[in-house]
Amino acid sequence: MTSDDYLVAFDSDGCVFDNMEFKHKACFVPSFIDFFGLQDLPLQAREIWEFVNLYSTTRGINRFRGLKLSLDLARARFAGEGVGAERTSTIPPSPDLDSWIAGARHLSNASLEEEIGRSGSEELKNVLAWSLDVNRRLLEGSPQPFPLAARAVARAREGARVRVVSQAPGNALRRDWGAHGLLDLTEGIFSQEDGTKEDHLRCLLQQTPLPGDRVLLAGDAPGDLAAATATGVLFFPVIPGAEEGSWEEFLHEGLPRFFRGAFAGGYARELHRRFEEALPATPPWEG
Template sequence: MKNFNKQKEVIICIDSDGCVMDTMNIKHEKCFGPDAVQIFQIEERERFLSLWNEINLFSETRGCNRFKGLVLTLERYGYQGDINQLKTWVNNTKELSNRALKQVLEQSSSADLILALQWSEQVNQNISAIKEKFKAFPNIKENLAFIKRFADVAVVSAANNEAIIDEWGKNNLLENVDIVFGQDQGSKAHSLNTLKSYGYLPENILMVGDSPGDLNSAIEAGVRFFPILCNAENESWQLLVLEALGKLIYGKFSNSDQQCLIEQFQHNLSKVK
C-alpha cells in the first residue's frame, strides 16, 4: 500500500471469493465447516454442516468473516462448550484475523480462543491443499483489463492476504490490480474508508460484492455498491462492465440505480439455495 498512488478518479473495489474466484462453495463445504466439526468435536455432523452452509452461503450472513460465521453457527447449533471469550473478541476486536487472535492469546489464554485459532490455521492449511482446484469465473481477466482502462482497481476482501495473492496470481489477474486490502488490513468498511485518504470521492468508489456484508460495508463507508448475483455471476459482470462502469465514470450512477441494484441483490439472495 505504501507504493500505491491514485491514477484515475474512480476506483472499483472487488471482493474475491464469490465475485472473482469461484471458490465460495468449495471452501466452506470442504474446509471451513468440516474443520469446525473436527476441532470443536461436533457430535451431530450433518446438522452442524447444514447450519454452517445456511449461515455462510445461503442467507443474509453469506460471506461474513470466518470467525463471525463460526460463532453464529456454534450458537445456532447449541454448542455446549464455553465460547464467551471468543464471542467477546469477535464482537469487539478491530481486526478479525489470525494475527489479531494470536496477539490476544499472548495476553490471556482461553480454551475457546485456542480452538478458534487452531481451526482457522487448519482451514488455511486445507484450503492451500486444494487450491489447485480454484478457478476464476469465466472472462474475469478480460473484464478486469477493460475496467483498468477507465478506473483504478482494488481487491477488498475478508480472505487472508496470502490466499488472495496466490489465487489471483495463478489466474493472471494481479496485473490489472493496483492495491490489495485483505484480512490483514481490517474490515472491508475500514479499507473502503482508507481509500478516501488517497483522494477518491465517496461517489467514485464502487464496492463490487456478492454478500450482504459487502453491501453493509459500502453503506457504512458511504460508497456505491454493485452486486455480483449468486448463480448469475457472468450476467452480473456483463452489467458491471457494459453499463454500471460507464455511469460511474460519467457521474450518471444515480440513487435510483443504486436502489434498483440493491433490490435485485436482495431478491436474488432470498431465492438462492
C-alpha cells in the first residue's frame, strides 16, 4: 500500500497547537464579559466560559454554539444562586442568536454577516462585533505546536495523506500551520467556514474514498469523537492536560497500529474510555 491508501486528519487548536488556554482565557473570556454585560460578575463569567469551552464535554465547540451555551448557563446559574432578577435580566436574551444557530448551514462570521444583512438584527450585530473582537485579540498570540505533535504530523505524512479539520477561522489556521512549516505537510485545511467537523470528514471521504479503518482523526474534543463516529472513521484522542503523553502514544503505538490495521476494536475502545473520563458533563458549581 502507498500513502494514497491512508488518510490522517488533525484538529488544530488544543490538539496540534498548544493554544486553547491562551485563546479562551486571554481572548474569548474578556470579550464575552465586555460584549454581554458581565462586568460585575467577571469571575463567574470566566468560570462559565471556561467550563463550556475548555473543561467539559463541549470542549472545542463552535464559538457561536459556545456563546449560546455560556449565556444560557449564566442565566441559569445566576438565577439559581439568587443573584436576583434585576441582575439576571441584564444578561441579554438571545432569540436571534438561537434562531440563527438552529437554521444556519455554516456558523461563521460570513454566514452571520449574511443573516444581519437579511434581518438587520441588533442582537446579531453585537454577536458579530464580539466575534471580530475575539479575532483581533487572537492575532496578538503566537501559538506553538506541541513538540511531539509536530513530529506526529511529519510521521503521518510519511505513510498517509494529511488534512487539517478545525472549527477555527481559516486565515488563523493557515497562519499558524504555515508559520511552523506544517502547512506544506498537508493537502489542505477545512475550517469554520466549511461547516462542522462531520461535514469536513464527509467531504474528505467523498474526495478520497477509503474504508473507515484507513482514515484516522486526531482530536482533543468530544465533538471530534462524535464526528469520527458519525462518519465511521477511527479516532485518536489527545487528552486535555495530558497532551504530550497522548502524542507520545500516537507516535509509538497509535499510528503504527493504524498503518498495520490493528487500531480498531479493543485498542480504540480503551482510548475512547480514557478520553470520556477526562471531561465532565456537569458544572462544578452544580456538584
